[in-house]
Structure formats: structure tokens, C-alpha cells
Amino acid sequence: MSRFWTDKIASLDPYVPGEQPQDKKYIKLNTNESPYAPSSKALAAMAAEVSERLRLYPDPNGSALKNALAKSYQLEANQVFIGNGSDEVLALAFMGYFAGGKPLAFADVTYSFYKVYAGLYGIEPKLISLNDNFDIVPADYQNLDVSGVVVTNPNAPTGKALSLADIEFILKANSDVVVLVDEAYVDFGAQSASTLINQYPNLLVVQTLSKSRALAGIRVGYALGHPELIEGLERLKNSFNSYPVDRIALAGATAAVEDEAYLKEICDKTIATREQSVKDLEALGFNVLPSATNFVFVTHPEKDAEKIYLALKDQGILVRYFGNKPRIGNYLRITIGTNEEMAALTAALKTL
């Protein structure tokens, strides 16, 4: 607390990212990073960009990356917005589309940054409870009287996915406000709503290069949507920071998006490892929610989640424990690592 802080700063409740401890080498299964290297083409493009060109500002519009994304999703470049990680894209979308006075609808158990942005912009959250199986119930997203809706698909930290028909239902039921579909994990097993963009002018799809494309370190995320929604985000971005994505990141992200074969290869590997891990965890007595992501959300009927988390950390394995939160206090979220890392996890759990 400083006497120079405004009431605004004092009122904030900032997001706390998963720990990135530096004291020793951990098996990191706590922040949903990829265990695989980024595309070698992306690495080469970034290495080439480390040159005298770095004295120049990057392309403020990020055109090469927008074109690559547009091609990949069969959209036009003016239907693509890029930012410094999808967190920044979300932050701008919340400011631009949801700070209109009415509450913003999102699930009671979902990505915890939404509440932080809501706090930052003075938006009242209208929390819509997942059902007892941790499913989003589309019928609960009707007649809401809200400024907008955020749906995370697949949801985090549950890992559960909605069908495209369910997403369409929510879009139709909320046609006069923006429906933001956060698809950070979609490449690991759900269907992207990007195919609905030309039909629904209220749809904003947000994705990231941090998970399936193994590039969390360069901070690139994007939104796909109607040109007018995208233009709104550009107006905000250009009122805040003209160059949020640097030259190295633009070069690497563009090459990564173009390397679709590698994306598929590492997603397939992660999915195969996930299926084996589910079996192994179930054999140890865990309840594992069905996952369409690169993590699993688990609970053990007889064991305390916090104790497991601490014991694993002691053995050099980090998983995500959310503290004493309502509904998920006895759950752990475990990122899918390599086969070897998951075998080490199973072995460690056996000793507990």
C-alpha cells in the first residue's frame, strides 16, 4: 500500500499466474504449457529476425501474421486481431465490449482472469453455475439482460467442451450482445466456432499460440470475428499501444501458424498421452473429468488435493492447486506433459 495509490489501484485484485519457481528444475505440469518445442520453422524465423532490423519498430498492423491466420481459418485479414497473448486480447475485448454498464455473463467455474478484468473495468460479473457434472448448460444462457457473454470452450479448469450446436444456441440467444468464445485449448479436442463467424456478427473467437503451438514464451494471441468487431479492437489497441507484438514474436508466430503439420503432430501426441494418463490416474482411484484440452481436472475421493499438491512439489513435480475455492477446492489441474513426465507423475502418485 502506498500513499500514492489511487482508490482504483487499491481496489484491484490481480490475477495470480501458476508458479514459475526458479529454485530447481521441476516437471512443470501446472501452467498448461506445451512439453514440446515450438515448430523448428518458427525457431528459425525468430533467429533470422534477431538482426540489425531490430532497430526498427515492428509492423503495427502485424499484416503477415494476420494473413497467415486468415488463410488458416478461411477468413479475411480484416476479420483477425492480434495482441500480446490472448490475455491482452481479452483485456481489450472486455474494455471495449463489456464495460457498458450491464453485468457480464460467464461461468462460476472458469478462467479466473475474467473476474480480474471485470474488477479492473468495473463490470459486474453475472456468474452462471456449471451443473453438478461441471457442464456449461446452454439453456441457462437465455434472457440474461447482460452486456455480453464469455464462454470458454473447452472450459478451464474443467477441460469439458461444448458442441458447436451448443455455441450456436448461445449465440442466437444473445444476438444483441457480443459473445466471446475463449478457445485457448480448442486444438486439443473441441470444434472451433471460427466457422460460424460469417453467420454471427456478435461472435468473437479468441485463441492463443501459448498452448497448442508451444509458444507461450513469445506472448501472441488473436481474435477472429466480424470486421466491425475487429475494427473496434484495433481502435482500442491504437489508443493504448501501437506495437504490442514485437518483431521476433511476429516472425515466429507467422511461421508457427503456417506450419500446420507440426501443430497437428504435437496435438496428436498430447491427446494420445492424455488418454493414457486418464487411464493411469483412474487406476490410482482419481475421478478424472473428460478432457478436450492439454490438461486433466482430477479429484480423489479419499485424498486431500492440497496434500497431494505439496507432496508432488516436494518430489519436483508441479501441478495446479487452486486453494480453497468453492466447488474446486479438492481438485487438481494437471497439464499433460510428455509420456516420460506423465510416467514420473504416476510413479510419484503411487508412492503417496
Ligand code: PMP
Ligand atoms: N484463456 C484461457 C482459458 C487460459 O487458460 C489462458 C492461459 N492462462 C489464456 C486465455 C491466456 O493465454 P495467453 O495469454 O498465454 O494467450
